Amino acid sequence: MDGIVVLSSGDLSNRLPVSPARDGIDAVTTGINLLAEELQSMYEDLEVRVAERTALLEAAKAELRRVIDTDELTGLASRSLLQEKVAEAVAGAGAGRQPALILLDLDSFRLINDSLGHAAGDAVLRETALRLSAAAGPGHVIARLSGDEFAVLVADQDTEAVLQTAARLGESLKDRIVAGGVAVALTAGTGVRLGEPGLRSEELIRDADIAMHEAKKRGRDTLLVFSAAMHEAAKQRVHQVAELRTALAMDQLELEYQPIMDLRTGAIAGAEALIRWRHPALGLLGPDTFLDAADDAGLTVEIGHWVLRNAIAQTGRWKSLPGLPSDFSTHINLSPADLHHVDLAPYVEGLLAEHGVDPCHISIEITETAIMRGGPEVAATMQSLNDLGVRIEIDDFGTGYSSISYLRTLPAAQAKIDKSLLDGLTTDRQQETFVAAILQLIHSAGLGAVAEGIEDREQADRLRQLNCEFGQGYFFSRPLPVADMTDLLAHRNGAVA
Amino acid sequence: MPQEDRETPGGRDISSLDFDSSGILRLQWARGVAIDAPSAQLAMDRVNELCGGRPTPLLIDMATTESVSRAARAVFAKRCDASAIALLGSSAVDRVLANFFLGVNSAPVPTRFFTNGDEAVRWLTSQGHDGA
Structure with missing residues (x-):
């Protein structure tokens, strides 16, 4: 009876003893043992299958994560990954040196797409990604946010170094890029938001965006560092x-x-x-x-x-x-x-x-x-x-x-x-x-x-x-x-x- | 001539394996044996070896068998040279073991459980084997 209780509790490896008499009760006991073995085997099969499926799901999830985190065209980080990394950098900086964010939007990129075609436009974006990566140097998160908008998250640099990085990024685009059989020279509007203690990650992104849009308004090849006045102006415009x-x-x-x-x-x-x-x-x-x-x-x-x-x-x-x-x-x-x-x-x-x-x-x-x-x-x-x-x-x-x-x-x-x-x-x-x-x-x-x-x-x-x-x-x-x-x-x- | 194997692992599980005078191959498991996959496979290999590719009626004496593992049943479910198999037991436990095999696994050739050796031989003979 104890053996049946153990089986019922889920331990299917337990077997009931069969007496040498091999009588009717032993026959029933043998039947229970056989049944337990069948169930145990089925459970083990199921567990193997669950493990296989779980591994497949994990792999699919990892692939999905990779797709979400990566900009397909350029291989840079996606907007969502940048947002995550900015949040991590802000949280990790604590009271220490704050991360800065540089946003760049290519000037007149639409003209390239419209006049040379989307394949040429894509080639320009890929080359832009390579140049920005090289100009930023290692240790930074570089993302493509949309069409012709790029971002560089700069961690652990002082103001001077951040501004030098931003200038270097803009300069890196100016060497001509051959696309669709035509050499095009690129410039970008650049907005920089320097970090401040207590600044939230979404504020860092928002402010860099405001600075970048302001730079775009002032004309080609302009770099602007965010100021409180810009925020006021942006708020005014929203109003x-x-x-x-x-x-x-x-x-x-x-x-x-x-x-x-x-x-x-x-x-x-x-x-x-x-x-x-x-x-x-x-x-x-x-x-x-x-x-x-x-x-x-x-x-x-x-x-x-x-x-x-x-x-x-x-x-x-x-x-x-x-x-x-x-x-x-x-x-x-x-x-x-x-x-x-x-x-x-x-x-x-x-x-x-x-x-x-x-x-x-x-x-x-x-x-x-x-x-x-x-x-x-x-x-x-x-x-x-x-x-x-x-x-x-x-x-x-x-x-x-x-x-x-x-x-x-x-x-x-x-x-x-x-x-x-x-x-x-x-x-x-x-x-x-x-x-x-x-x-x-x-x-x-x-x-x-x-x-x-x-x-x-x-x-x-x-x-x-x-x-x-x-x-x-x-x-x-x-x-x-x-x-x-x-x-x-x-x-x-x-x-x- | 009875086959005794004391060297091969699992060989001790088989008490004897030989043709009788009527050409039926008789396999007798050792007393109280717990048949697992390797011993099942060994038995099957030996049977095939003796049959030499010729379909042969097989009588398996499984009385006193302690247990037959799931993996061993899977081995028995594979086709071998046996043309028909009579499982010979004596107790209610043997019947349960045999019927569980017959019910859960699909036997590749006609297979039945008997408690009477003569009946088993008659049935095997009636299965139309071509003798040995």
Whole structure:
């Protein structure tokens, strides 16, 4: 009986004694022993199988861990591994020397991908990884965080050494890399966050990111060390983004219109719609104070559509004014982000139909830089808008680096020369010659010219003498609220100045 | 002639192994033997050796066998030169051991348990062996 209890308790190696009598009870005992042996064997088999499966699972888990921890393209650490290592380094530093984090984002990497293809882009990223690893030296965690963003976690170095490492990383990219048969020179925006006792790992990463983004804003090949002021600015921007969302929802945006004059006749030829934000606390804000935040928040396209909708609707309301010049056009600025949307032309077409506006009464202004950097999508959108009958105007002409031959191929009707070119127009003979040459260039490409930023009569007169057809600026009128612009169109029908 | 093996490990477990006058190969395990895999394999090798590839009826006297291990049963489940096997026992314990083998493992050739030697021989003879 004891033997059965031992078996029942799970010790299947136990056997019950069989007496020499080999009678019926011994037969039952033998049966139990056989059964116990079978069960023991099955258990052992199962244990072997469990051990095998566990080993397989462990191997799969290790492989998964490796995949999660590694950036597949470059073999560098992944974002998640970097986060882990930063946390470890911060925790391990205690009151001693704190780890620092360097973030690098390649400048204009998208251009490489777009112009040379993704295979070339990938080759550049792999070479970048090799160079950063070599430049950082051993003992640092180097990660690729996303697309063209890299990170180096520097442990146990003083401030001077961290900054030298950061500079070395940037320098390492400048030797040309051959990709897609073309040698490309790289630069990066670099943000450095030096460690401080008590700084949490996520703050270290966040601050390095803020510094890197600030560096990117300041232009190519810039290195910035995080400062508290940057954090304040970033917080401010986050706050502004939230406010801007509210502004869109609460209808706090509005348009002002600046008249565009026909310099030859002195009559109003059109008006440029300019966005304003009627901020509940700060009053009327110009676009330069909030469009960056809109970009950060991904609201650019939404705001672009808002401007199109409102400006075209307003043009529809103006068309019944008795004194409206027949060739009047409303000029609307679009951002590069708007132009990348393939549905832009159908959207404009729908608005024109909805408000009964003839396409020739709408002019879309696109900056020279947006056109040059936009690639085939932007070119296609411009063509579609042009096909609708909407006029395209090249904004800020003369500030970018347009190729002259490219200018002729664009489906544009006008070019607007930047106001910076008007400085010294009436006082500097050389500047006048320069502006004359630019106007001639615009005309020879078959385009009309608009000058912006005209501040006095002399400038207006000189531009007219140089055959510039249109002009706008404070000399004629500041941007006007809708009511004032409507009033001007209804009653003046002529020269503003 | 009875085979006695005192040298080979496991050889002592086999009391005798020989053909009888009717051509049946008779294997007699030692008294109180605990058959494990090596002794089972040895017995099987010896049987095959004597049969020389010819299907032969086999009578195994397993009376007084103490136990048959699981691994040993697995060896017996492999095909050998035996054309049919009669397991001869005497006690209820022998019956349990034999039936456990027959129930759990699938015997490769006709196999039955007997408590009577004559019946066992008759059955083996009726299995159509071609004599020795």
